[in-house]
Amino acid sequence: MDDTKAMSSNCNCTCQQKSIEKSVNETLETYFKQLDGHHSIGLYDMVINRVEKPLFESVLKYCDGNQTKAAMMLGINRGTFRKKMKFHGLLD
Secondary structure, three states: OOHHHHHHHHHHHHHHHHHHHHHHHHHHHHHHHHHOOOOOOOHHHHHHHHHHHHHHHHHHHHOOOOHHHHHHHHOOOHHHHHHHHHHOOOOO
């Protein structure tokens, strides 16, 4: 890959990361406003569980259903991936 393509690829990745971060921040701000002063318990688990399933679905689709490739793309062990997919009801 030449330098121009590499720089363009890095910029696209960085821009996408910022977009994802912005979406998460905006969604959490809305959630906190809706709490209207009430406390939240288990926020971390709630967010992870809401994000993980669509993440797995999208990566699996991108990898044409290949679980090994999807796990590699996610940077997790295939066994862990399958366990999490089962938790989210994504296994037949």
